[in-house]
Amino acid sequence: MYLSKFIEDAVNELSKLPGVGKKTAFRYVLHLLDLPEQGITNLTNSIKSLKTNAKRCQTCNVINDMDTCSICQNPKRDIKKICIVENLKDLLAIEQTNQYFGLYHVLDGVISPLEGIGPSDLSIDLLEKRILDEAPMELIMALNPTIEGDTTIFYLTKKFSQPHIQISIISRGIAFGSELDYTDSLTLGRSIEARQPYQNMISN
């Protein structure tokens, strides 16, 4: 089909990337064929380095270059708050808001009975140890608003419910810039249920 087994192999490998079909993979291959030797080496080395050098932070479990990540090392962060996220992507999304200055804990997934992922597959033991060691005052649940996310929040809340720990959940509702008539009725219904006094909003 491609006149070349090597092109076919590369197309097959590249089409395993998320959201990449054979046509896009072939486009990538044509680009790679045009690259100088050095460009190919840079690309393949950077891919290999990922696997070789990526480490988990021993404290918060995030993927980074060190045994303790730069967030956990930062003395300016509020160590009394731990924000619980599913993965690195969600952590970075929260970091980009520049609104949160506490620590994180990366679960590395959510509880999903359908996919056979239970609490023991997530970094919950590490979180438990942390809560004992660090005695945080607040656990912020920042998981995606899905059935799996909600199940995980329910599990963690039951497990870590203690009088001196406040457990909170990031607010859900209509996103800024969205329109009510295009919002799904579950979100809209919940946002009416969870309505807040307007005075609270403007005082924040």
Place this chain on the structure above:
Amino acid sequence: MYLSKFIEDAVNELSKLPGVGKKTAFRYVLHLLDLPEQGITNLTNSIKSLKTNAKRCQTCNVINDMDTCSICQNPKRDIKKICIVENLKDLLAIEQTNQYFGLYHVLDGVISPLEGIGPSDLSIDLLEKRILDEAPMELIMALNPTIEGDTTIFYLTKKFSQPHIQISIISRGIAFGSELDYTDSLTLGRSIEARQPYQNMISN
């Protein structure tokens, strides 16, 4: 920004792929971090193999695994027809129609004064040698209908115009399934100019 220099490097390298931005590249990186060692090795080896093993067919200049590609080697192909294409992608698009059984010649680009690509940058010398050696009866110009494509067709037609060689060009006009009122007026105007007797159409 990514908590890891290695992730940042990989994002930068992957975002050099055509149509890939930082966000998509980061998505690829997260996928790669989840892959087992073997998956990474397969991917990087297949990318390296491309550069190491890709050869140009000595006859038609197409990228493939051998000195003579499978099309030029195929005794069933009509050696009296040479279809001139810009690159491998266009060649494969024509092959997939299952309507053409002659040979090809891959120019490896088109004449583009703006990008500083002249005739000497394309495999026109090889084509000239081929025309002398193989004495084809027809040259089919299958270049993209752009200014550069048309310039290249004009150049090749002047260069290879000989009484015993028919030079033809793939037909242009309204694509099947498209609508007249959405067709650009250049295409529509030309398709009226280039109208054909209906009897010719149904006899084909």
